[in-house]
Amino acid sequence: MTRKFIQFQGTPEYVTSAALQDAVNVAIALERPLLLKGEPGTGKTVLAGHVARALGMKLLTWHIKSTSKAQDGLYVYDTVQRLNDSRFGGGDVADIRRYIRLGPLGQSFASPERVVLLIDEIDKADLEFPNDLLRELDEMQFTIMETSDTIRAQNRPVVMITSNNEKELPDAFLRRCIFHFIDFPDREQMTEIVAVHHKQLDEKLLEQVLIKFFWLREQPEFRKKPSTSELVDWISALLRGGVTLEQLEKTVPFVGVLLKKEQDVRVLDRTLKAKGAPPTTWSQLGPRYSQ
Amino acid sequence: MFLDFFYALRQEGIPVSIQEWRALLTSLEHGLHRDSLDRFYGIARACLVKTEAHYDAFDRAFLRVFEGVEGALPITDALLDWLREARDLPELTAEQWEKLKELSTTDLMDQFDKTLREQKERHDGGSRWVGTGGSSPYGNSGRHPSGIRVGGEGRSRSAMKVAESRRYLGYRTDITLDIRQMVMALRRLRQLTRTGSATELDLEETIDKTCRNAGEIELEFRPPRRNDVRLLLMLDVGGTMDPYTQLVGQLLSAMKQTHGLRDFRFYYFHNCIYDRIFTHPWLRRQDSVGLGQLFRELDGRWKLMVVGDAAMHPAELLQSYGNIDHTEAVESTGLDCLQMVRQRYPRAVWMNPDPPRAWGSRSTQVIGKIFPMFHLSVSGLEDAVKTLVGARTDKAA
Numbered sequence: 031m032t033r034k035f036i037q038f039q040g041t042p043e044y045v046t047s048a049a050l051q052d053a054v055n056v057a058i059a060l061e062r063p064l065l066l067k068g069e070p071g072t073g074k075t076v077l078a079g080h081v082a083r084a085l086g087m088k089l090l091t092w093h094i095k096s097t098s099k100a101q102d103g104l105y106v107y108d109t110v111q112r113l114n115d116s117r118f119g120g121g122d123v124a125d126i127r128r129y130i131r132l133g134p135l136g137q138s139f140a141s142p143e144r145v146v147l148l149i150d151e152i153d154k155a156d157l158e159f160p161n162d163l164l165r166e167l168d169e170m171q172f173t174i175m176e177t178s179d180t181i182r183a184q185n186r187p188v189v190m191i192t193s194n195n196e197k198e199l200p201d202a203f204l205r206r207c208i209f210h211f212i213d214f215p216d217r218e219q220m221t222e223i224v225a226v227h228h229k230q231l232d233e234k235l236l237e238q239v240l241i242k243f244f245w246l247r248e249q250p251e252f253r254k255k256p257s258t259s260e261l262v263d264w265i266s267a268l269l270r271g272g273v274t275l276e277q278l279e280k281t282v283p284f285v286g287v288l289l290k291k292e293q294d295v296r297v298l299d300r301t302l303k304a305k306g307a308p309p310t311t312w313s314q315l316g317p318r319y320s321q
Numbered sequence: 322m323f324l325d326f327f328y329a330l331r332q333e334g335i336p337v338s339i340q341e342w343r344a345l346l347t348s349l350e351h352g353l354h355r356d357s358l359d360r361f362y363g364i365a366r367a368c369l370v371k372t373e374a375h376y377d378a379f380d381r382a383f384l385r386v387f388e389g390v391e392g393a394l395p396i397t398d399a400l401l402d403w404l405r406e407a408r409d410l411p412e413l414t415a416e417q418w419e420k421l422k423e424l425s426t427t428d429l430m431d432q433f434d435k436t437l438r439e440q441k442e443r444h445d446g447g448s449r450w451v452g453t454g455g456s457s458p459y460g461n462s463g464r465h466p467s468g469i470r471v472g473g474e475g476r477s478r479s480a481m482k483v484a485e486s487r488r489y490l491g492y493r494t495d496i497t498l499d500i501r502q503m504v505m506a507l508r509r510l511r512q513l514t515r516t517g518s519a520t521e522l523d524l525e526e527t528i529d530k531t532c533r534n535a536g537e538i539e540l541e542f543r544p545p546r547r548n549d550v551r552l553l554l555m556l557d558v559g560g561t562m563d564p565y566t567q568l569v570g571q572l573l574s575a576m577k578q579t580h581g582l583r584d585f586r587f588y589y590f591h592n593c594i595y596d597r598i599f600t601h602p603w604l605r606r607q608d609s610v611g612l613g614q615l616f617r618e619l620d621g622r623w624k625l626m627v628v629g630d631a632a633m634h635p636a637e638l639l640q641s642y643g644n645i646d647h648t649e650a651v652e653s654t655g656l657d658c659l660q661m662v663r664q665r666y667p668r669a670v671w672m673n674p675d676p677p678r679a680w681g682s683r684s685t686q687v688i689g690k691i692f693p694m695f696h697l698s699v700s701g702l703e704d705a706v707k708t709l710v711g712a713r714t715d716k717a718a
Contacts, residue, residue, distance in 0.1 A: 048360070049362075049367070052364050056364050059351050201336075204371040208368060209370060209371045209372070
């Protein structure tokens with residue numbers, strides 16, 4: 031049995047690994063939610079936007095907060111508005127449908143064409159939240175209690191879920207998901223990623239930048255390791271500040287862009303004082319990085 | 322072979338269910354793997370593994386089952402082109418580079434071609450590529466003799482390579498942990514109850530009452546939900562615990578960061594608990610509290626977590642006056658004291674920083690009978706927390 035599938039291959043602006051592409055394609059083919067985990071700044075949230083663009087679908091986003099309820103994603107019955115209208119006269123109060131607002135999940139079901147739905151940071155919500163969504167995600171339909179209307183997905187949306195691992199997700203929920211853990215990019219991948227954001231970057235400068243970056247990430251004492259997005263920002267800062275190759279070899283300029291914790295900056299100062307200068311070649315970073 | 326893989330995964334402790342296995346089979350039916358082992362690796366992992374903590378176990382199972390099976394890709398011109406473009410991978414060691422330099426590119430291509438042809442003609446098993454060790458750009462003359470790699474596009478690494486490099490070792494949960502992970506594990510340490518003064522508006526009750534009251538609003542309040550867990554921590558310091566100072570320090574700071582405990586206290590002891598425990602790691606008598614006083618102050622609702630390696634001379638545990646510190650001569654044996662503590666605090670666990678394989682010593686065995694013992698790691702801490710707040714265990718002596 032072979033069917034033709036829409037295949038996600040990455041976009042020019044988003045560098046994916048083969049494993050991630052596979053995971054996305056499996057999720058699309060099996061019509062199951064794709065659960066993405068990974069270090070902050072590895073592009074979990076951005077991926078959904080790029081998948082939507084690559085497949086030519088609309089993107090709906092549902093940002094989860096600690097107060098989010100599964101019901102909010104389906105629909106909200108605006109009783110306060112209705113009460114207000116009934117007292118002060120504003121439209122047809124008898125028509126409850128006017129006061130039903132679909133949430134992101136509801137909209138994705140109701141949409142006439144297939145959409146990408148991003149459920150962002152699902153671990154922020156209550157522990158039971160994912161379980162409350164199980165039935166809706168399985169059957170892709172729900173009933174609005176107040177009007178007895180059933181909303182059924184004409185096209186099952188491509189559901190992507192991100193998690194920062196703050197809470198364990200329930201097993202029953204995990205069983206229904208396709209899972210992918212986004213690795214922190216290695217040296218090669220990182221070079222590609224940077225090339226996407228900064229097209230005309232001097233090769234030597236880039237190398238020094240990456241050496242410094244991976245060196246900082248290797249520091250065991252840091253509380254928060256710099257991530258990809260911070261690296262991209264840092265390069266912008268370096269370019270705007272007109273930092274030269276020589277300066278970069280000796281120090282780590284604009285370190286505040288990379289390190290967000292005061293203690294980490296202090297640790298770096300101490301290390302630099304003890305060692306003199308940051309490394310300038312890959313071999314100084316140890317065997318994992320040297321060619 | 323396929324079912325072998327399923328059982329290998331389960332053997333490695335990955336809870337693969339039939340549902341997930343069927344998902345994998347469906348995606349194979351759809352041809353998503355595109356006849357490549359590398360793609361199969363990605364797809365199988367996406368379908369079957371649900372946490373990065375199991376990635377390493379998956380790699381191990383994958384290696385075991387598919388060792389020697391290589392990507393069954395048809396040989397095309399595109400493949401040869403790809404080979405021609407092949408650049409050095411950063412994984413090559415200096416030694417491998419030296420070997421490489423001995424061969425020119427043409428030689429290499431010829432040899433590769435030859436090997437392939439032989440392979441085609443012989444066709445044993447259909448999908449086995451035996452490379453000539455160390456003679457190809459992707460060769461690996463080590464344990465995994467996969468000669469020239471045929472698999473993956475562009476920069477993607479071969480599945481075997483990924484599996485073999487065991488990159489996900491760091492995500493295993495059974496190895497020891499950092500503060501944040503501890504805090505996450507300790508968050509489970511809660512039992513929500515409604516006690517205290519009624520300060521929170523009970524909306525449902527209010528609506529109900531108001532309706533019964535014919536629409537005249539009647540407000541109803543209730544006490545807010547609060548964590549009811551009181552935690553007592555006892556830490557072994559000095560001696561054999563010295564290598565774990567940092568770890569125990571991390572646990573302590575994680576505990577302090579765990580907001581929302583109703584009450585939290587910690588005390589120190591050395592090797593074994595005798596008739597008094599100490600408020601300061603220096604263990605001076607003036608900083609100490611007698612067990613009797615502790616028992617009076619903190620009742621059985623407190624949950625107890627003891628952190629120690631439980632390694633000591635049997636005499637310290639079993640003989641009167643066994644205390645290693647002779648200025649602290651105590652008549653009751655360490656074992657008696659431990660049992661008293663356990664009886665006072667039925668919800669108790671013993672966290673041992675030594676790995677479980679090192680729990681063979683006599684004192685560890687004896688103490689393990691009194692307290693449920695867990696390894697001081699992410700998964701161990703989670704289990705311990707479950708024991709503390711979950712159903713009562715019968716392990717009490």
